[in-house]
Amino acid sequence: MSIDIAANLHAIQQRIDQACARCGRNPQQVSLVAVSKKKPAALIEQAANAGQPLFGESYVQEFVDKHQQLSNDIRWHFIGALQSNKVKYLRGRTELIHSVDRLSLAKEISKQWGAIDQTAQILIQINVGDEATKAGATIDDAEALIRKIAALPHLHIRGLMALPPYADDLEQVRPWFRQLRQLAEHIDQLHLPQVSMDTLSMGMSHDFEIAIEEGATLIRVGTAIFGARE
Numbered sequence: 001m002s003i004d005i006a007a008n009l010h011a012i013q014q015r016i017d018q019a020c021a022r023c024g025r026n027p028q029q030v031s032l033v034a035v036s037k038k039k040p041a042a043l044i045e046q047a048a049n050a051g052q053p054l055f056g057e058s059y060v061q062e063f064v065d066k067h068q069q070l071s072n073d074i075r076w077h078f079i080g081a082l083q084s085n086k087v088k089y090l091r092g093r094t095e096l097i098h099s100v101d102r103l104s105l106a107k108e109i110s111k112q113w114g115a116i117d118q119t120a121q122i123l124i125q126i127n128v129g130d131e132a133t134k135a136g137a138t139i140d141d142a143e144a145l146i147r148k149i150a151a152l153p154h155l156h157i158r159g160l161m162a163l164p165p166y167a168d169d170l171e172q173v174r175p176w177f178r179q180l181r182q183l184a185e186h187i188d189q190l191h192l193p194q195v196s197m198d199t200l201s202m203g204m205s206h207d208f209e210i211a212i213e214e215g216a217t218l219i220r221v222g223t224a225i226f227g228a229r230e
Contacts, residue, residue, distance in 0.1 A: 005043065006050035008225045009034075016219070019212040030212055033077055033201070035222030037062065041069045043226055048074055056098070056220055060086040067093055079161075079201075079220060081135055084108040092116050098161040098201050098218075101125040101135045106149040114154040121158050123201055124149070126183065128176045129165035136162065139183055143190070150192045157192075159199030159217070160184050170210045177202050177214035184215075 012032060020027045036044045037058040044055055044066065053073070057063035058080025067076065078090055079098040084105050090097065091112040100106050100122045113120040124146055127136030137145045142160075150157060160183060164176030180202055188197035203211025205224040212219065 003043075003227045005046045005225060009047065009050050009052055012221060012224055015209060016212065019209040023213045025212065029217055031218050033079065033218050033220045034225050035079065035204075035220050036066070036226065037080065037222070039222075039226045041066050044070060044074070047225060052225075054095075056222075060089050063093075064089050077218075087112050092118060096121045096123065096158065096199075098123045098220075099125045099135065100149070101127075101137055103145065103148050106152055106155060110152040110154040119154050119156050121156050122149075123159050123161040123199060124157060125161045125163075126180060128162045128179050131165060134163055139179060142183055143187065146187055146195065147190075147192065150195050155194060157195045159197050159201070160187075161201035161218075163204075164202070164207075170207050173207050174210050174214060177211050177216070181215040 016030050017027045020030060031054060033054050033056040034047055034052050036055045048071065054075045054077065056077045056079040063078065075095050076093060077096045077098060078094045082099050082105060087108045097109065097120065109120045109122060124142065125136040126142055127134050127138055130138055146157060149155065160180055162180045164173055167173050181200060184197040184200055187195065199218060200216050201218040201220065203216045203219040205221050208219040208221060
């Protein structure tokens with residue numbers, strides 16, 4: 001069965017618009033990151049041709065391969081777990097790294113972007129549910145970590161990212177999104193150098209509407225665009 005990516009993108013945009021209407025937000029404040037990990041370059045090209053500019057990858061080697069194959073007009077975010085020894089392969093190629101969860105990783109990003117005299121845009125990943133299986137700083141540790149990372153050169157902390165605990169009942173997920181927004185508001189009031197909390201990356205295919213209602217500015221959607229991963 002072939003996938004109509006253009007139709008899927010259109011349907012998601014309608015859902016974004018409706019979610020924004022419900023909570024009085026401007027749809028222009030919410031950007032869709034098409035999660036293209038494990039999907040071939042041809043499908044990404046289809047989505048780009050349908051007007052989708054922004055894609056998220058989770059594996060460094062896969063990202064490097066696609067970056068070489070596809071148009072320079074495509075904007076890339078890195079959204080997966082990142083090892084410090086792989087950062088050099090992202091250098092200057094990603095618009096935003098969502099998954100910075102420790103000081104050692106932030107230091108390596110600062111070093112690599114400093115080598116090309118650029119500033120890396122990053123999000124701090126927060127483990128809102130304090131789940132052992134997920135990466136991210138705890139809510140309690142977030143401020144201390146952000147203060148340390150903010151002191152590094154060649155980095156700009158743009159906001160926070162979270163992958164909350166899964167629940168079929170979306171109202172059970174809402175408090176996690178709200179907690180992330182409240183943490184961002186707290187950090188913003190600290191007025192730290194090189195920190196602006198204008199970006200909240202939260203919400204995926206099954207829960208992005210709730211995330212939008214709670215303040216998401218980036219939603220990460222893969223399955224609803226490209227179909228289930230193999």
